[in-house]
Amino acid sequence: MLALSKATEIIDAALAKARAENFDPLAVAVLDAGGHLVAFKREDGAGIIRFDIAFGKAWGSLGMGFGSRELTERADKNATFIGVLATVSGGRMVPSPGGVLILDDNKQVIGAVGISGDIGGNDEVCAVAGIEAAGFAAVTRTVR
Amino acid sequence: MLALSKATEIIDAALAKARAENFDPLAVAVLDAGGHLVAFKREDGAGIIRFDIAFGKAWGSLGMGFGSRELTERADKNATFIGVLATVSGGRMVPSPGGVLILDDNKQVIGAVGISGDIGGNDEVCAVAGIEAAGFAAVTRTVR
Amino acid sequence: MLALSKATEIIDAALAKARAENFDPLAVAVLDAGGHLVAFKREDGAGIIRFDIAFGKAWGSLGMGFGSRELTERADKNATFIGVLATVSGGRMVPSPGGVLILDDNKQVIGAVGISGDIGGNDEVCAVAGIEAAGFAAVTRTVR
Amino acid sequence: MLALSKATEIIDAALAKARAENFDPLAVAVLDAGGHLVAFKREDGAGIIRFDIAFGKAWGSLGMGFGSRELTERADKNATFIGVLATVSGGRMVPSPGGVLILDDNKQVIGAVGISGDIGGNDEVCAVAGIEAAGFAAVTRTVR
Numbered sequence: 001m002l003a004l005s006k007a008t009e010i011i012d013a014a015l016a017k018a019r020a021e022n023f024d025p026l027a028v029a030v031l032d033a034g035g036h037l038v039a040f041k042r043e044d045g046a047g048i049i050r051f052d053i054a055f056g057k058a059w060g061s062l063g064m065g066f067g068s069r070e071l072t073e074r075a076d077k078n079a080t081f082i083g084v085l086a087t088v089s090g091g092r093m094v095p096s097p098g099g100v101l102i103l104d105d106n107k108q109v110i111g112a113v114g115i116s117g118d119i120g121g122n123d124e125v126c127a128v129a130g131i132e133a134a135g136f137a138a139v140t141r142t143v144r
Numbered sequence: 145m146l147a148l149s150k151a152t153e154i155i156d157a158a159l160a161k162a163r164a165e166n167f168d169p170l171a172v173a174v175l176d177a178g179g180h181l182v183a184f185k186r187e188d189g190a191g192i193i194r195f196d197i198a199f200g201k202a203w204g205s206l207g208m209g210f211g212s213r214e215l216t217e218r219a220d221k222n223a224t225f226i227g228v229l230a231t232v233s234g235g236r237m238v239p240s241p242g243g244v245l246i247l248d249d250n251k252q253v254i255g256a257v258g259i260s261g262d263i264g265g266n267d268e269v270c271a272v273a274g275i276e277a278a279g280f281a282a283v284t285r286t287v288r
Numbered sequence: 289m290l291a292l293s294k295a296t297e298i299i300d301a302a303l304a305k306a307r308a309e310n311f312d313p314l315a316v317a318v319l320d321a322g323g324h325l326v327a328f329k330r331e332d333g334a335g336i337i338r339f340d341i342a343f344g345k346a347w348g349s350l351g352m353g354f355g356s357r358e359l360t361e362r363a364d365k366n367a368t369f370i371g372v373l374a375t376v377s378g379g380r381m382v383p384s385p386g387g388v389l390i391l392d393d394n395k396q397v398i399g400a401v402g403i404s405g406d407i408g409g410n411d412e413v414c415a416v417a418g419i420e421a422a423g424f425a426a427v428t429r430t431v432r
Numbered sequence: 433m434l435a436l437s438k439a440t441e442i443i444d445a446a447l448a449k450a451r452a453e454n455f456d457p458l459a460v461a462v463l464d465a466g467g468h469l470v471a472f473k474r475e476d477g478a479g480i481i482r483f484d485i486a487f488g489k490a491w492g493s494l495g496m497g498f499g500s501r502e503l504t505e506r507a508d509k510n511a512t513f514i515g516v517l518a519t520v521s522g523g524r525m526v527p528s529p530g531g532v533l534i535l536d537d538n539k540q541v542i543g544a545v546g547i548s549g550d551i552g553g554n555d556e557v558c559a560v561a562g563i564e565a566a567g568f569a570a571v572t573r574t575v576r
Contacts, residue, residue, distance in 0.1 A: 001188070003188055004185055004186060004187055004188055007185075008185070032322065033322060034192065034320070034321060034322015034323060034324060034480065035322060035324075035480050036186075036192045036195065036322060036323075037184060037186065037195045038185075038186050039184060039185050039186070040181060040183060040184040041148055041151075041152070041182075041183050042148060042180075042181065042182050042183065043148055044145070044147055044148055048178060048180045051180065051181045060481075062479060062480055063479050063480050063481030063482075064479050064481060065477075065478075065479035079511065080507045080508075080511040080514055080515060080527060081504075081507070081526075081527060081528055083511075083515050083518075084488075084514070084515060084518040084523075084525070084526055084527060085481070085485070085526075087515075087518040087519055087523045088481070088484050088485060088488050088518065088523040088524075088526060089481055089484065089523070090523065093481065189353075190353075191350060191351050191352050191353035192322065192323050192350055192351050193348075193351030193352060193373070193376070193377055193381065194351075196376050196377065197373070197376060200372075200376055216369075219368045219369070220368075223367065223368040223371075226368055226372070227368060227371050227372060227375075230371075230372040230375040230376065231375055235372075235375045235376040235377070235378065236376075237372070238369075238372055238373075238376060239368060239369060239372060240369055289476070291476055292473055292474060292475055292476055295473075296473070322480065324474075324480045324483065325472060325474065325483045326473075326474050327472060327473050327474065328469060328471060328472040329436055329439075329440070329470075329471050330436060330468075330469065330470050330471065331436055332433070332435055332436055336466060336468045339468065339469045
């Protein structure tokens with residue numbers, strides 16, 4: 001179970017990191033293990049598609065069982081397949097870094113964070129910072 | 145403009161009201177005037193469709209320009225039309241109380257709150273409490 | 289967590305009940321708490337929409353947090369709202385008995401069963417039989 | 433006709449192969465000739481998009497009349513067309529190995545198996561093993 005209190009901690013720490021680094025305005029989504037939204041914040045100035053991208057990075061990570069950086073790298077090798085996955089998932093799988101799995105102490109996936117607003121690498125930095133600040137392990141590629 | 149800081153205030157005050165009243169676990173969505181999600185929280189124990197219902201109450205309020213209580217009452221008189229609106233909007237218009245417009249000091253609609261989790265009347269009580277705690281006016285029916 | 293081994297037990301016991309009662313051919317879906325399919329069987333002779341109905345009874349139960357018998361009774365009182373929920377959920381909420389929540393020993397919802405093929409009441413009898421045979425508690429209405 | 437008893441045999445043999453080979457957790461879908469789900473199992477640990485991918489490999493095989501390995505190879509030559517097919521089919525055609533046609537003794541297509549969870553080649557090995565264990569012929573490319 002990913003409690004709302006923990007999801008809120010993750011988002012607030014991710015956004016604190018973004019402000020400390022002076023990144024562009026971000027949208028941050030936290031999903032439970034079933035791919036359902038637990039909490040979300042969109043900073044002033046972030047564009048109107050940012051929720052969907054952030055959500056899709058997180059959902060896609062849960063869908064495949066690895067962080068969206070891994071999905072991004074696979075898209076370089078097999079663009080058609082990853083493009084089809086976007087359709088299969090109804091637009092919920094976005095191949096760009098910034099989707100990061102949340103692991104508890106037992107190494108179980110309890111959810112995922114998705115961030116969009118700056119370049120993917122910066123989005124990911126904030127996702128990892130948020131997850132670790134809440135006491136969990138962050139997985140940007142594969143679990144093993 | 146509805147700032148993230150204000151959207152967060154609205155959600156936290158709405159949830160404080162829900163806990164004070166011992167309502168069922170709620171999902172609370174705050175949308176800007178363009179119908180885009182600014183912030184969201186789903187309390188532990190709320191079901192997996194609650195985000196979509198909360199979003200749809202708020203989006204439907206913005207869509208028609210009146211609170212979802214008004215939409216609910218119109219649904220009693222014209223069920224087919226409201227049912228078709230659900231389809232027209234891609235499932236983003238939900239005829240149940242708990243979608244409430246947010247008005248600023250100039251009586252401009254700057255966004256909407258949608259809440260789902262308890263019965264519609266209780267959802268609406270929390271939406272109004274949140275909006276007013278943030279210093280805005282809440283509209284559950286028509287603006288004028 | 290709802291293990292595949294348990295989901296299989298539920299389905300096989302539900303179908304054994306259906307054959308013992310000589311019910312019409314059934315489709316039986318078992319979903320985890322996040323609304324994702326774990327296991328499914330459709331008996332020979334069951335129609336081609338039966339998967340979708342069975343899935344929708346189970347998903348709708350998880351979506352709202354109560355069994356589909358409760359959803360059915362609410363549909364009698366508020367047909368428009370329940371009709372809209374079908375749209376909101378993308379056709380995943382079906383108001384007919386036969387969607388039953390699965391509770392573990394800690395009274396946590398760990399998934400749901402949905403059955404379609406005979407009349408709703410008979411579908412539900414088999415869902416309850418399956419859940420109880422696997423050592424879980426079955427909830428056809430509200431949890432509390 | 434593809435009987436449920438045979439679909440169950442196929443799934444269980446495919447999963448036995450996966451465990452013998454120590455592959456990643458799999459989702460296995462068996463569809464009849466009309467593209468409708470007969471039976472499905474998702475192993476513990478398989479991600480939440482795996483049902484849709486497995487289904488799409490099988491449905492896409494039936495849709496075109498050849499196994500998804502053939503579809504994959506055509507995707508290499510004509511990415512745009514295969515991408516559009518994904519849209520045309522509503523996300524039910526997935527160009528990756530692991531969708532395999534089931535032929536009876538009369539060389540009639542009576543259904544298809546779709547598997548997702550490991551790399552496509554391994555998914556396909558399990559699909560073929562399952563189909564052959566049930567006494568049918570498996571077609572990974574074209575029938576003739």
